Amino acid sequence: MKKALITGVTGQDGAYLAEFLIKRDYEVHGIKRRSSLINTSRIDHIYQDLQEENIRFKLHYGDLTDSSTIIRIIQEIQPDEIYNLGAMSHVQVSFDNPEYTTDVNAMGTLRVLEAVRILGLTKKTKIYQASTSELYGWVQEVPQNERTPFYPRSPYAVSKLYAYWITVNYREAYKMFAVNGILFNHESPTRGETFVTRKITMGVARIALGLQEKIYLGNLDAQRDWGHAKDYIEAMWLIMQQKRPEDFVIATGVTTKIRDFVEMSFSEIGIEIEFFGMGVDEKARVTNCNNPDFYIEPGKEVVAVDARYFRPTEVDLLLGNPEKVKSKIGWYPKNRLQDLVKDMVWSDIKAATKEQHIRGNIAGY
Ligand code: NAP
Ligand code: GDD
Helix, strand or coil, X not given: CCEEEEECCCCHHHHHHHHXXXXXXXEEEEEECCCCCCCCCCCHHHCCCCCCCCCCEEEEECCCCCHHHHHHHHHHHCCCEEEECCCCCCHHHHHHCHHHHHHHHHHHHHHHHHXXXXXXXXXXXXXXXXXXXXXXXXXXXXXXXXXXXXXXXXXXHHHHHHHHHHHHHHHHHHCCCEEEEEECCEECCCCCCCCHHHHHHHHHHHHHCCCCCCEEECCCCCEECCEEHHHHHHHHHHHHCCCCCCCEEECCCCCEEHHHHHHHHHHHCCEEEEEECCHHHCEEEEEEECCHHHCCCCCCEEEEECHHXXXXXXXXXXXXXXXXXXXXXXXXXXXXXXXXXXXXXXXXXXHHHHHHHHHHHHHHC
């Protein structure tokens, strides 16, 4: 039985990956930070009590800023594969917390690589580094592939640039199986609530059920190459199963504006909208409502721009070229953007309906 260690197991990707690996007969270990409230909702369905027999999924307290713990956990587990997904992953927040972001994302990656080297596991343990399309930043060509030069545009992206290169360096210096997956944006119903897609789908669901008035957004013209996290997890694993350690771009090859994602999300539940106004005064209003379950009066304003969500330096356009992974590994995304929108919107409708019932019950008392 192979053993995998996942940093960032409580995050969107970590949780999907843990489930995926357990299904493939791995013994899965995850590193989790201590928090004052339990934050394991994404992995509760695979959690096993320590008292159970044949435990296949185990959590360890640790933090990427704490090298002694990282070393101890890796020594204890002796993993065949490490997926380093832990990160301060929010681009906007990285402008507010640049030093912490660098410590976790850049130094944290070094700590994992060094732990494997110090423990003499360079021949046994493969390492996957969660690299990102944010590395391309101010894009130097369109679409972006494995040879496109990087131009990071945030403390987050700069920290990930270090992580990318230190992974390449350990591969070359110590002949380790250490690889970068350069993943373009991938989303899902469990996406963090402050990333734009989830903010939109939650907003659409809550507006439709009368729990929220408006969605306030920043740059509506940014373009992203969005895929489904479930597909991207499989790509991570496939990259780790190759004979030679190589870096791969994982993307759909389709890019979409934020404003179009908003329109698609409302449209999914039969609500048509139109944008009007310019710049910070731009808004969107309902033009037509074809769904009696979620009736919204035409003319109601449902989206507005709030300049607080603009970034000091923006990444305007990301569009990946997944040719290498398609031809070498045979990976391609199974879900289209329309499937992703559907999955996210209906999951949030379900959550909002539950919230509505709870509010109704409280009001009833
Ligand atoms: P996410 O949902 O934000 O999850 C991040 C995970 O990292 C969480 O489990 C978080 O723990 C953990 N973490 C944060 N700080 C840590 C620390 N100091 N020590 C240990 N763990 C820490 O991110 P994601 O979307 O799953 O992304 C996974 C990885 O892929 C990240 O490295 C991200 O930068 C990268 N990436 C993501 C995308 C994307 O579109 N999703 C694209 C390219 C690359 P808590 O739950 O305690 O906060
Ligand atoms: N979060 C957010 N909130 N973004 C907004 C908003 C808003 O209200 N309004 C517009 N945007 C724009 C941002 O300016 C950005 O151009 C785009 O929407 C996407 O923002 P996010 O969803 O926050 O994702 P990201 O592209 O910055 O970063 C994500 O993808 C990277 C891969 O390219 C994260 O998951 C990173 O960890 C990941 O590396």
